[in-house]
Amino acid sequence: MVSEPKPVARRRKLRDALIHAAERTIEKEGLRGLKARELAYKVGCAVGAIYNVFTDLDDLIFAVNALTLEQLEKTLTLAGEKGADPQSGAIRALTHLALAYTDYAAANRPRWRALFDHRLAEGRDVPAWYQAQLARLFVYIEEPLRKLAPAMEPAARMQLARSLFSAVHGIVLIGLEEKLQSIPLSTVRAQVTFMVEAFAKGLARA
Amino acid sequence: MVSEPKPVARRRKLRDALIHAAERTIEKEGLRGLKARELAYKVGCAVGAIYNVFTDLDDLIFAVNALTLEQLEKTLTLAGEKGADPQSGAIRALTHLALAYTDYAAANRPRWRALFDHRLAEGRDVPAWYQAQLARLFVYIEEPLRKLAPAMEPAARMQLARSLFSAVHGIVLIGLEEKLQSIPLSTVRAQVTFMVEAFAKGLARA
Numbered sequence: 001m002v003s004e005p006k007p008v009a010r011r012r013k014l015r016d017a018l019i020h021a022a023e024r025t026i027e028k029e030g031l032r033g034l035k036a037r038e039l040a041y042k043v044g045c046a047v048g049a050i051y052n053v054f055t056d057l058d059d060l061i062f063a064v065n066a067l068t069l070e071q072l073e074k075t076l077t078l079a080g081e082k083g084a085d086p087q088s089g090a091i092r093a094l095t096h097l098a099l100a101y102t103d104y105a106a107a108n109r110p111r112w113r114a115l116f117d118h119r120l121a122e123g124r125d126v127p128a129w130y131q132a133q134l135a136r137l138f139v140y141i142e143e144p145l146r147k148l149a150p151a152m153e154p155a156a157r158m159q160l161a162r163s164l165f166s167a168v169h170g171i172v173l174i175g176l177e178e179k180l181q182s183i184p185l186s187t188v189r190a191q192v193t194f195m196v197e198a199f200a201k202g203l204a205r206a
Numbered sequence: 207m208v209s210e211p212k213p214v215a216r217r218r219k220l221r222d223a224l225i226h227a228a229e230r231t232i233e234k235e236g237l238r239g240l241k242a243r244e245l246a247y248k249v250g251c252a253v254g255a256i257y258n259v260f261t262d263l264d265d266l267i268f269a270v271n272a273l274t275l276e277q278l279e280k281t282l283t284l285a286g287e288k289g290a291d292p293q294s295g296a297i298r299a300l301t302h303l304a305l306a307y308t309d310y311a312a313a314n315r316p317r318w319r320a321l322f323d324h325r326l327a328e329g330r331d332v333p334a335w336y337q338a339q340l341a342r343l344f345v346y347i348e349e350p351l352r353k354l355a356p357a358m359e360p361a362a363r364m365q366l367a368r369s370l371f372s373a374v375h376g377i378v379l380i381g382l383e384e385k386l387q388s389i390p391l392s393t394v395r396a397q398v399t400f401m402v403e404a405f406a407k408g409l410a411r412a
């Protein structure tokens with residue numbers, strides 16, 4: 001019984017090494033660069049050993065994306081809520097969240113892209129634990145929305161938080177990937193700020 | 207001189223056949239399915255003949271995407287502007303445009319995706335004629351924005367039209383590709399409508 005932890009610790013070590021190697025690969029080459037054979041080579045294990053600790057490469061990608069969501073969450077603070085009236089505090093909070101997202105995406109493009117580029121095989125579902133971690137991030141947006149539209153039903157507010165996120169994501173995505181002209185980050189930030197503020201004002205006065 | 211038009215007509219015919227074949231391939235398999243060898247087989251020409259009428263496959267993809275932009279433009283009418291005050295007319299016009307975009311994307315997913323998935327080789331620029339065609343689409347958005355914010359500088363309005371488009375695009379993109387749960391088109395339309403209306407009201411009252 002005392003010897004039990006050894007294989008557990010070894011599995012854990014291999015798991016961590018694979019996640020770490022996958023993070024480096026994604027940062028350098030994006031999701032496309034991720035190959036089981038190369039990962040095994042990098043961590044010094046057999047290709048088959050990967051599947052002792054992960055169901056498949058999708059499972060490994062979810063583990064990396066979960067770490068990305070953790071990094072992103074650390075940048076989401078509800079700053080800007082103090083002082084002034086609750087409404088303008090809530091508008092500032094939303095802008096602050098949107099800019100934190102913009103900045104994270106700009107500073108961590110390949111990791112950020114991997115959150116969206118990960119395509120699952122037909123019939124494969126997003127694991128519940130990952131969905132729960134993702135859902136937690138939307139709560140940051142729901143909170144200021146509640147202050148702006150207190151009469152809104154919780155289900156509608158949840159939906160709205162996702163819409164607002166998607167809208168900001170669209171601006172960041174097209175801004176950072178602009179093919180027609182290179183848009184400086186400061187312009188993307190200004191676009192995000194303008195959009196979120198106009199939206200929030202419209203929502204508050206609706 | 208009388209015989210000149212023959213090779214011109216032949217080139218034009220080959221060009222049209224290649225565009226047509228590329229459209230069908232993109233609709234079935236997306237951009238990834240596009241291979242010179244298979245296109246040549248489909249239209250019954252030599253692989254090398256493709257490069258007599260197109261500089262490269264990027265050039266062919268721009269030709270297809272231009273047809274997609276044309277299709278999209280046909281759905282963009284400035285309906286809803288009549289009656290009522292100019293402000294609510296402008297809000298209706300923006301919503302109408304956003305929903306036309308949503309519906310086009312939902313009904314033509316692979317063509318629509320090809321507009322954004324087309325990645326150019328390093329150093330290769332988007333042709334000026336394509337940029338001009340794209341720019342024309344934003345004018346539809348600028349017009350109602352001018353009514354909502356008449357004091358805004360034209361350059362800022364142009365930028366805002368692109369931001370608003372990007373925001374709607376984000377909602378449509380995440381809504382139609384939702385991995386976590388399948389969102390019905392009616393919900394995506396409701397999200398787009400709510401976002402655009404709140405934004406437009408906020409803009410008008412800013």
